[in-house]
Every structure is written in C-alpha cells, then in structure tokens.
Amino acid sequence: MPKQTTHRPQSLPHGLWLMTQTWKDVLFAHWPLSPETLQAKIPDPLEIDTYEEQAWISVIPFEITQLRARFLPPVPFAHAFPEINVRTYVTFKGQTGVYFFSLDADHRLAVLTARSLFHLPYFYADMKVEREKGVIRYHSHRPKTIFETVYQPTSDVFTAEIGTLDDWLTERYRLYTTHRRHLYALDIHHQPWLLQHAKASFHKNTQAFELPATDPLLHYAKRQKVFFWPLRRCT
Numbered sequence: 001m002p003k004q005t006t007h008r009p010q011s012l013p014h015g016l017w018l019m020t021q022t023w024k025d026v027l028f029a030h031w032p033l034s035p036e037t038l039q040a041k042i043p044d045p046l047e048i049d050t051y052e053e054q055a056w057i058s059v060i061p062f063e064i065t066q067l068r069a070r071f072l073p074p075v076p077f078a079h080a081f082p083e084i085n086v087r088t089y090v091t092f093k094g095q096t097g098v099y100f101f102s103l104d105a106d107h108r109l110a111v112l113t114a115r116s117l118f119h120l121p122y123f124y125a126d127m128k129v130e131r132e133k134g135v136i137r138y139h140s141h142r143p144k145t146i147f148e149t150v151y152q153p154t155s156d157v158f159t160a161e162i163g164t165l166d167d168w169l170t171e172r173y174r175l176y177t178t179h180r181r182h183l184y185a186l187d188i189h190h191q192p193w194l195l196q197h198a199k200a201s202f203h204k205n206t207q208a209f210e211l212p213a214t215d216p217l218l219h220y221a222k223r224q225k226v227f228f229w230p231l232r233r234c235t
Contacts, residue, residue, distance in 0.1 A: 001017060001040050001189065001227050002189070002190065002191045002225075004191060004192070007075065007162065007171055007192040008098075008171070008173050009095075009096050009171070009172075009173065010095060010173055010174060010187070012189060013187040013189070013229040014019070014031060016070065016228065016229075017070060017189070017227040017228060017229055018070055018228050018229055018230050019067070019068070019069050019070065019227075019228040020066070020067075020068060020070070020226065020228065021064050021065070021067040021068070021222070021225075021226055021228075022064070022065045022066040022223060022224065022225045022226070022228050023062045023063070023064060023065075023178040023221070023224045023225075024037075024062060024063040024064075024065050024222070024223055025062060025063055025129070025131070025136050025220075025222065026060065026061075026062040026220065026221040026222075027060065027061050027062065027136070027138075027149070027151045027200060027216055027218065027219075027220055028058055028060055028169065028170060028197060028217075028218065028219040028220070028221075029058060029059045029060070029149075029200060029202075029216040029217075029228050030056050030057070030058045030169055030216055030217040030218075030219075031053050031056065031057050031058075031059075031211045031212050031214065031216050031217075032055070032056055032212065032214070033055050033056065033057050033098075033118065033211075033212065034055060035048045035050055035053070035054075035055040037055070038055045038057065038088050039055075041101070042070070042087075042088065042090060042099050043178045043183070044130045045092060045101060045183065045235065046090045046091070046092055046101070046183070047090060047091050047092070047094060047178055048089070048090060048091075049090050049091045049096055050089075051165055051168045051169075052100065052165075054170060055088065055089070056089055057086065057087070057088050057101075057211070058086070058087050058088070058090065058169065059084065059085075059147070059205070059211075059216075060084065060085050060086075060087065061082070061083075061084040061138045061140070061147065061149065062082070062083060062084075063080070063081070063082050063083070063111075063129055064080060064081055064083050064105075065079065065080040065223075066079060067078070067079040067080065067110075071209065076113075076124065081105055081106045081107040081110060081127075082105070082106045082127040082128070082129050082138070082140070083103065083104065083105045083106075083127075084103070084104045084105075084127070084138075084147055085102065085103040085104075086100065086101045086102045086103075087099060087100045087101065088101070089168075089169070089172070090176060092166065092176060092183065092234060095174065095177055095185075096172065096174070097172060097173075097174035097176050097185065098172050098174070098175050098176070099145060099175070099176050099177070100120060100121060100175065100177065101121065102121050102123060102145075103120055103121060103122045103123070104121075104122070104123050104124075104125035104127065104140055104142060104145070104147075105123075105124065105125065105127075106124070106126065106127035106128075106140075107121060107124075107157060108124050110122075111123065111124045114153070118177065118186060118231050119177050119178070119179035119184060119231070120175075121175050121177075123142055124142065125140045125141060125142035125145070125146075126139075126140075126141045126142065127139060127140045134152050134153070135150060135151075135152045136150070136152065137149075137150050138150070138151070143156070143187055143198050144206065145196070145206050146204045146205075147204065147205055147206070148202070148203040148204040148205075148208050149199035149200050149201060149202045149203065149205070150194075150200065150201045150203070151198055151199065151201075151218070151220065152198065152199060152200075153196035153197070153198050153220040153222075154197050154198055154199050154222070155196050155197035156196065157194045157195065158194075158195055158196070158197055159192050159194060159195065160192075160193065160195060161192070165217075166195065166219065169219070170193045170195065170219060171192065171193065173187060173188055173189060174187050174188070175188075176234075182233055182234075182235055183233070183234040183235040184231050184232065184233050184234060185227065185231070185232055186229065186231045186232070187228075187229045188226050188227060188228050188229070189226070189227045189229075190224050190226045190227065191222050191224070191225075192222050193219075193224065194221060194222070194224075195219045195220065195221055196199075196219070196221070196222075197218065197219070197220070198218040198219060198220035199218065200216075200218055
C-alpha cells in the first residue's frame with residue numbers, strides 16, 4: 001500500500017484495509033450545480049460541499065480490474081468489470097467526502113455484494129468498453145438509464161495542486177451512505193491522481209437528473225490502485 005499521505009484531506013484510516021482494486025481509463029466529467037439543488041437530494045445529516053460557493057456533480061465511467069480481498073487472490077470471473085458512478089461532494093462534521101446517487105456495474109455478484117455489505121445504490125447494467133488507438137468508447141444501459149460516451153486524454157500527465165478545483169474534485173478519500181436512517185462512512189487510500197485533460201462526446205446521458213447544458217470539466221486518469229477499509233457507522 002502506498003505510504004504517501006500528504007495529499008489526503010483526512011489522516012490515514014486506522015486498522016487494516018479490507019479490499020483492493022485497480023481503476024482503469026477513468027473519465028471524470030464534472031458539472032456545476034447550485035448548492036440548493038443538490039442539498040435537497042442528499043440525506044441528513046450530510047451537507048453539500050462547495051468550491052468557491054459552487055456545488056458540483058460528477059459522472060465517472062471506468063473499468064475495475066484486479067479486485068480482491070486482503071490476503072486473497074482475485075476472484076475468478078469477478079475481478080474485472082466496467083462501472084460508472086454519479087456522485088456529489090459532501091461534508092459531515094467538517095470531514096469531506098462524496099455521496100453517490102447511483103453506481104452501475106456489469107457484474108451481478110458485485111452489485112449484490114456492494115448493496116448488501118456496503119449499503120450503496122448499485123445497479124446491474126449491460127455495459128461495454130472498447131478501446132482503439134487511445135480512444136475509449138463506453139456504453140452503459142439499464143432500464144430508463146443510458147450512458148454512451150467516447151473520450152480520450154489530450155494533455156501530458158499532471159498532479160493537481162493542493163487547493164485547486166482539480167484537486168478538490170478528484171482527491172476524495174471517503175464515501176458516505178445511509179442505511180435504515182443511519183449514516184455510514186467508508187475510507188479509501190491511493191496515490192495522488194495522475195491526471196490528464198480530456199475531451200469527450202456524450203451521445204446519450206440519462207444518469208442521475210437533468211444536467212446543465214454547459215460543457216463539463218473533464219479529467220482523465222489511466223490507472224489508479226485503490227485500497228478500501230471496512231464500512232463504519234457514523235450515526
């Protein structure tokens with residue numbers, strides 16, 4: 001596990017990490033929304049986090065690989081699959097994190113496990129990822145929800161400077177979720193994101209709710225190995 005922690009907004013979690021996975025060909029597509037719009041869509045006691053008084057929602061397609069539990073090898077036929085999540089940025093008692101509106105994955109066992117063990121709003125979707133000469137074509141379909149995009153990096157690799165919007169949107173190390181009126185948190189750890197600017201064409205996008213007509217802010221990352229700690233109850 002990487003030892004570097006200076007890029008984290010929180011200290012490294014206590015105890016042993018539970019699971020690791022690698023994220024591949026990650027696209028971060030960010031849209032600004034009003035804090036009032038997003039606050040109405042998240043549960044108490046979370047509060048919308050803002051950057052210079054602006055709230056954000058992000059749609060993030062990628063592919064999971066090398067999924068395994070601690071001390072165990074990758075699970076055959078269940079260690080690699082596409083995923084897409086829709087998230088916003090929140091705080092709880094001053095601790096920053098993300099809140100997921102939905103997470104789609106092309107693996108029924110992974111969806112069932114995540115819903116049962118981590119109380120996350122996972123859904124099974126028919127998904128496909130195609131790559132050709134550095135261009136990624138991403139397709140995700142489930143009832144009433146379609147996401148199709150083509151994207152690619154357009155710049156050299158860079159690390160976001162701490163305190164910038166790029167850093168604020170990508171360097172998040174805690175997720176919050178609710179179950180039976182209780183709030184839970186799950187901490188993760190990884191190296192600082194090696195980002196690239198990107199371009200993308202969104203052919204269909206019915207994720208989450210209506211997004212602004214403005215072009216999104218885009219980031220791309222080739223690969224990131226991530227470590228997960230157990231879910232813990234906050235309230």
